Amino acid sequence: MSSPLSREPVSALPGTDTGTDTETAVLLSEVHRGYSDGDGLVAALAGVSLRVPRGSFLAVMGPSGSGKSTLLNCASGLDAVDSGRVMVGGTDISTLKEPNRTQFRRDRVGFVFQAYNLVSTLTAEDNITLPLRLSDRRMDPEWVRGLVERMGIGERLRHRPAELSGGQQQRVAIVRALATRPDIVFADEPTGALDAESARRTLALLRDVVDDLGQTVVMVTHDPRAAATAHTTAVMAGGQIVDLMRQPSASDLAERLASFEQS
Numbered sequence: 129m130s131s132p133l134s135r136e137p138v139s140a141l142p143g144t145d146t147g148t149d150t151e152t153a154v155l156l157s158e159v160h161r162g163y164s165d166g167d168g169l170v171a172a173l174a175g176v177s178l179r180v181p182r183g184s185f186l187a188v189m190g191p192s193g194s195g196k197s198t199l200l201n202c203a204s205g206l207d208a209v210d211s212g213r214v215m216v217g218g219t220d221i222s223t224l225k226e227p228n229r230t231q232f233r234r235d236r237v238g239f240v241f242q243a244y245n246l247v248s249t250l251t252a253e254d255n256i257t258l259p260l261r262l263s264d265r266r267m268d269p270e271w272v273r274g275l276v277e278r279m280g281i282g283e284r285l286r287h288r289p290a291e292l293s294g295g296q297q298q299r300v301a302i303v304r305a306l307a308t309r310p311d312i313v314f315a316d317e318p319t320g321a322l323d324a325e326s327a328r329r330t331l332a333l334l335r336d337v338v339d340d341l342g343q344t345v346v347m348v349t350h351d352p353r354a355a356a357t358a359h360t361t362a363v364m365a366g367g368q369i370v371d372l373m374r375q376p377s378a379s380d381l382a383e384r385l386a387s388f389e390q391s
């Protein structure tokens with residue numbers, strides 16, 4: 129059974145069944161992904177449908193094993209789906225084979241990870257421009273300069289990651305993710321390794337790049353305060369989206385998650 133709420137955004141705009149409208153960053157239609165775990169097949173995604181509008185910030189929450197990472201991996205083209213369709217910026221990535229899927233990710237998708245994943249031997253600046261050198265996208269110096277200023281790392285560009293605080297490293301990683309002007313940025317627990325103040329600042333900056341620059345962010349998190357920074361939170365359980373909460377408070381989200389522990 130797929131939740132009516134998870135279907136609703138799919139049909140909210142005319143023409144979204146083709147995923148080619150310019151208002152949609154990512155569209156998942158009835159996506160299934162299973163894994164064999166020895167005893168049988170685990171349905172990590174059991175018919176997920178979701179539309180992420182351009183210029184929106186979506187958080188994904190849910191109990192452990194509910195399918196959040198699998199959703200992120202399938203929506204970003206890191207993993208293949210068993211069935212269903214994944215459209216990113218109008219391209220059907222569910223039919224792309226390697227190495228085209230890897231090239232697509234480099235050109236069109238940005239990633240932010242909990243552990244920053246910066247290259248330790250490169251300066252902050254070289255980390256930022258690395259995806260541009262690997263992709264077919266041309267460097268837009270004004271765009272990158274604007275991002276660097278916005279993230280407050282202009283003074284740290286010649287430093288290597290080990291010479292930066294965790295918050296600074298994550299802000300470098302955010303500039304790197306946005307440098308190619310991707311169709312979408314996927315963030316996996318981006319504040320999981322940060323102290324409360326750095327986390328708050330990082331989330332506020334992520335929200336700003338959505339609201340001010342029209343970027344699109346999908347963020348997996350266990351932290352209700354982090355999710356409350358997003359416009360909408362998709363709540364997952366058992367490989368499905370069971371709720372879409374718009375502008376929830378952190379306490380609304382904590383309560384919703386606690387309901388899974390009680391059931």
Ligand SMILES: Nc1ncnc2c1ncn2[C@@H]1O[C@H](COP(=O)(O)OP(=O)(O)OP(=O)(O)O)[C@@H](O)[C@H]1O
Pocket residue numbers: 163164165170171172190191192193194195196197198199
């Ligand atoms: N590579 C894999 N091989 C086998 N099973 C997998 C694999 N990846 C995920 N699973 C299973 O699929 C289900 C969903 O996993 P997933 O990692 O997407 O959940 P999650 O919500 O991200 O969990 P967590 O919050 O603990 O990170 C789980 O039952 C998990 O054990």
